[in-house]
Amino acid sequence: MSASTGEPVLRVEGLRTVVETPRGTVTAVTDMDLSVHAGETVAVVGESGSGKSAFAYSIIRLVQPPGRVAAGRILLGGRDILPLDEAAMRDIRGREMAMVFQEPSTSLNPLMPVGAQVAEAILLHEKDVTRAHARARTLDLLRLVGIPAPERRVDEYPHQLSGGMRQRIVIAMALACRPALLLADEPTTALDVTVQAQVLDLIDRLKAELGMGVVLITHDLGLVADHAQRVAVIYAGRKVEEGPAEAVLSDPAHPYTRALLACRPDPWQDASQPLVEIPGVVPPPLARPPGCAFAPRCAMAEPACRSVIPTLNPIGPGRQVACLVASRERAAA
Ligand SMILES: Nc1ncnc2c1ncn2[C@@H]1O[C@H](COP(=O)(O)OP(=O)(O)OP(=O)(O)O)[C@@H](O)[C@H]1O
Ligand SMILES: [Mg+2]
Numbered sequence: 141m142s143a144s145t146g147e148p149v150l151r152v153e154g155l156r157t158v159v160e161t162p163r164g165t166v167t168a169v170t171d172m173d174l175s176v177h178a179g180e181t182v183a184v185v186g187e188s189g190s191g192k193s194a195f196a197y198s199i200i201r202l203v204q205p206p207g208r209v210a211a212g213r214i215l216l217g218g219r220d221i222l223p224l225d226e227a228a229m230r231d232i233r234g235r236e237m238a239m240v241f242q243e244p245s246t247s248l249n250p251l252m253p254v255g256a257q258v259a260e261a262i263l264l265h266e267k268d269v270t271r272a273h274a275r276a277r278t279l280d281l282l283r284l285v286g287i288p289a290p291e292r293r294v295d296e297y298p299h300q301l302s303g304g305m306r307q308r309i310v311i312a313m314a315l316a317c318r319p320a321l322l323l324a325d326e327p328t329t330a331l332d333v334t335v336q337a338q339v340l341d342l343i344d345r346l347k348a349e350l351g352m353g354v355v356l357i358t359h360d361l362g363l364v365a366d367h368a369q370r371v372a373v374i375y376a377g378r379k380v381e382e383g384p385a386e387a388v389l390s391d392p393a394h395p396y397t398r399a400l401l402a403c404r405p406d407p408w409q410d411a412s413q414p415l416v417e418i419p420g421v422v423p424p425p426l427a428r429p430p431g432c433a434f435a436p437r438c439a440m441a442e443p444a445c446r447s448v449i450p451t452l453n454p455i456g457p458g459r460q461v462a463c464l465v466a467s468r469e470r471a472a473a
């Protein structure tokens with residue numbers, strides 16, 4: 141199926157996720173809309189604390205109390221999964237959608253051989269698979285994710301594998317039942333640059349082979365050009381810009397996206413030079429200013445930005461921006 145036709149694998153509408161704390165209700169994600177088609181990677185980009193993980197946990201229904209999804213719809217293959225109970229969700233997790241978590245090592249049991257963990261992921265969802273068949277499928281999966289000498293590695297424990305190999309095992313577990321949707325939360329942050337590229341290339345290849353939709357969560361806009369077709373930029377729990385990756389990267393509309401791009405490390409830069417950072421920090425959820433949450437850090441902010449929360453406006457094919465100034469500029473252009 142082409143990346144732009146038919147029912148999306150995932151459609152999120154008006155998602156709002158909150159955490160009740162003694163000091164008040166923290167809004168981790170709000171007004172989030174996002175669609176992902178089969179064979180498409182959509183990157184979700186934003187600084188630390190912007191709500192990326194909260195968004196992914198909401199989709200796979202693993203938000204832990206006192207957190208909860210407070211509003212919205214999460215349509216998986218057209219069916220809203222928000223009303224489903226935990227038993228129904230357990231059936232969907234792994235089989236229809238899977239997640240590679242931000243801390244890969246926490247997904248593995250240190251006391252169990254890695255192959256047995258992948259086999260368990262298969263046996264959990266496919267009741268009539270024999271153990272011998274599950275082991276054969278496991279070896280195929282280890283091969284698929286590029287584990288060398290899988291016949292030997294299959295019986296090794298997590299500590300016997302390098303960080304890159306462990307991450308491949310985690311991906312093999314996520315792909316064990318060929319999910320239609322893969323949520324990858326900073327899947328390569330803990331890895332060095334070479335292994336990072338290999339793991340992302342692997343996800344790209346498997347996406348094409350299995351026809352999955354992928355949500356790639358990252359704080360690194362540098363990865364977006366090579367690995368995503370579309371990008372959603374989030375700031376303080378809200379989507380501030382979305383569009384085709386190439387268009388957003390070459391011609392960013394939101395001042396926040398521009399600032400993120402300006403902060404990308406220059407590969408030719410002397411390593412002793414400090415990295416550029418956007419001045420200021422993401423406002424903590426209980427101290428968000430009225431109006432646009434980026435206004436206090438924004439060089440373009442006008443008085444109205446400090447009182448009105450901007451809505452997303454269309455600014456071109458498949459493109460939207462939530463910024464009073466950018467919307468006006470683009471409308472005039
Ligand atoms: N249990 C909780 N109690 C209070 N606040 C929480 C809780 N869980 C999440 N939050 C808040 O929700 C917001 C979003 O957090 P989240 O972990 O989703 O950010 P992130 O974009 O994934 O950041 P990072 O890049 O560091 O992984 C943060 O401001 C965080 O402080
Ligand atoms: Mg996170």
